[in-house]
Every structure is written in C-alpha cells, then in structure tokens.
Amino acid sequence: MAKLGENLLDAAFYTRAIAKWARNARMARTADLSSLRRQRLRARQLKAHLDHLIHIADERLALPLTGSTSFPKPHNADWAWRPELWRGPLPVPGMSSVQTRSMLGNEVTLFHDCDFSELTLRQLRNLREEDLAPYGLRMDVFQFDGSFLSLVIDLPDEGFTGLKRTHLLRMDMIIELEKPIEIFARLNIKNGPNTEQIVRELDLGEDQIVVEFDLAYSNLNERRVEGAWIDLIFEGPEMNEVTLRDLTFSRRPRAQI
Structure with missing residues (x-):
C-alpha cells in the first residue's frame, strides 16, 4: 500500500509540474520580466538534468544492449568470445596522438613505428538496428610516416586452453573503411620457445x-x-578512417572424415 501511495503521489506531482510549466510557456510573452528571468533560470537548471537523463536513457535503451555477448556461432563451437571493447563502455573511451604499445581497454593494443603519431582511437556506441555489438572501435589515421600499423587483440585463456591441431579458429568482423586498403589478420600462438x-x-x-x-x-x-x-x-593506412563495428571469435573441432 505504501508503494502504491508513493506512485500515486509521484504521478500527481508530475501532472502538476507539467501543467505549471505548460502554463508558464503559454504566458511567457506577457509575463513581467522579473518573473520571466526567474522562470528562465529554473527552466535551464531543469533542462540540464532532463538532457542528462535523456542522454543516458537513450544510450542504455538503444539496441543492442550494453554487455551483449549475442552473436551467431558455429553449432559445434566449444568456445566463443567478443572482446570487452565491443561489449561494454571503457573507463577511457579514446585517445589521440596514440603512441605505439598504447592499450585501449585490457585487450586491444596499437603498434606502429611512426616518428610522429597522427593516430586516434575511439570507442563508439553502435546504434544501428543491424548491429549486435553494443560498441565499436574507430581508428583515424592522418599523415603516416611509419612502415607498419597493427591492432593486436589478446585472446583470453579460455581461447587457447586445450587448443589442438584439430581446431578451426574463426574470426567474424564488420568493418567500414573511408577508402579501400589491404588488411591482413595474423594468428599468433606461443608454444614453448616458438610462435x-x-x-x-x-x-x-x-x-x-x-x-x-x-x-x-x-x-x-x-x-x-x-x-x-x-x-x-x-x-597503406594514411588519410583513412577505419571503423570496426563488431569483432568476435569462436573455435570448433574440425569435422573428422
């Protein structure tokens, strides 16, 4: 009963507040200037809180949901994974003039040999209806005086524990390019002194x-x-914008003939 009473009280207060601000808006052209000045200040204070709430609500309620690990997997996969950068918000969402070996999150590292870095990395919110990953990664490359540029994604222990030569390791990605370039993926597996x-x-x-x-x-x-x-x-990444909308991994045993 107490909860019901609180809800009714909140609804009544909300209705009165809406009616009050609607009346103030209607009478704004004829209100005296001192009242109008006071109402403008209060409206701006209220608007700041409302804008903040709407911004957070839009982010949390937009598809796909933050933390989503949903993506198509091979039916016999024994492991599947989406890295944290594409799964949820990072404490530091971006960086500019990125130096080599800089990390965005705990699993993605940028490597290059530029003398002067004109590289930026930024986590972005995916809002497109077709996106399954909540977040994506955007890399902007301006002038590039180096000979190589690579993003390294460290696989978790679960990804290589029990790994066998009978396994197929699969990577799925959605990528957008401002202009076409060549991109290569290299799997590295450290086993003893060899890789x-x-x-x-x-x-x-x-x-x-x-x-x-x-x-x-x-x-x-x-x-x-x-x-x-x-x-x-x-x-050849110079003067390009690369957006990785999604990146997922899975592994499965190869079918035996």
Missing part, C-alpha cells in the same frame, strides 16, 4: 567478414600452448 603464425587476407568485399585459421596446417605443439593473439595489419 606459430597463420596469415589471412581479409575479403573486404563482404559486409560480414569471416576468417578461419585451420591449425592442421601449423606445427603447433599442443602440450606447450602458452598464449594466443591476433594482429590486424593495415597496409
């Missing part, structure tokens, strides 16, 4: 890019796997 590497070129003609790494073609020592990461290597 196995498999390189694939991305087919940028597709809306949904799928890259598969078949570990059967590697010399992986299954008993000594210590870590794994993906390099996204950008060729």
Whole structure:
C-alpha cells in the first residue's frame, strides 16, 4: 500500500509540474520580466538534468544492449568470445596522438613505428538496428610516416586452453573503411620457445567478414600452448578512417572424415 501511495503521489506531482510549466510557456510573452528571468533560470537548471537523463536513457535503451555477448556461432563451437571493447563502455573511451604499445581497454593494443603519431582511437556506441555489438572501435589515421600499423587483440585463456591441431579458429568482423586498403589478420600462438603464425587476407568485399585459421596446417605443439593473439595489419593506412563495428571469435573441432 505504501508503494502504491508513493506512485500515486509521484504521478500527481508530475501532472502538476507539467501543467505549471505548460502554463508558464503559454504566458511567457506577457509575463513581467522579473518573473520571466526567474522562470528562465529554473527552466535551464531543469533542462540540464532532463538532457542528462535523456542522454543516458537513450544510450542504455538503444539496441543492442550494453554487455551483449549475442552473436551467431558455429553449432559445434566449444568456445566463443567478443572482446570487452565491443561489449561494454571503457573507463577511457579514446585517445589521440596514440603512441605505439598504447592499450585501449585490457585487450586491444596499437603498434606502429611512426616518428610522429597522427593516430586516434575511439570507442563508439553502435546504434544501428543491424548491429549486435553494443560498441565499436574507430581508428583515424592522418599523415603516416611509419612502415607498419597493427591492432593486436589478446585472446583470453579460455581461447587457447586445450587448443589442438584439430581446431578451426574463426574470426567474424564488420568493418567500414573511408577508402579501400589491404588488411591482413595474423594468428599468433606461443608454444614453448616458438610462435606459430597463420596469415589471412581479409575479403573486404563482404559486409560480414569471416576468417578461419585451420591449425592442421601449423606445427603447433599442443602440450606447450602458452598464449594466443591476433594482429590486424593495415597496409597503406594514411588519410583513412577505419571503423570496426563488431569483432568476435569462436573455435570448433574440425569435422573428422
């Protein structure tokens, strides 16, 4: 009953407040200047709080939902993952004049050899209806005097624990480019003193890019796997804007014949 009474009281207060501000708006052209000045100050204070609430509400209620891990996976996948940058808001959402080895979040690192960095990284909110990832990553490259540029995504322990040569590791991504460039994906698996590497070129003609790494073609020592990461290597990136709307990984055992 107490809760019902509070709700009724809130509704009554809200109705009176709306009626009051509607009346003030109607009479604004004829109100005396001292009253109008006081009402303007109060309206601005109220508007600041309302704008703040609307901004947060739009972000939280917009699709897709923050924290979403929903994405299509192979039916027999034994592991699937979306990195944190594409899953939820980061404490530091962006940086400019990005130096090599700078990290955005805990899993994404930028590497380059520029003498003077004109690179920016920024997490952005995905608001398109077709997006499944709540957030995306935008990289702006202006003048580029280096010889290489790569984004490194560290895979979590679950991604390489129990990894075998019978596994297929899959990467799905949605990428937007201001102008066409070549992008390569390189899987690195540290096993003992060696690092196995498999390189694939991305087919940028597709809306949904799928890259598969078949570990059967590697010399992986299954008993000594210590870590794994993906390099996204950008060729000729100058004066370009690259937006990674989504990035997900999964692995599955290869079908045995």
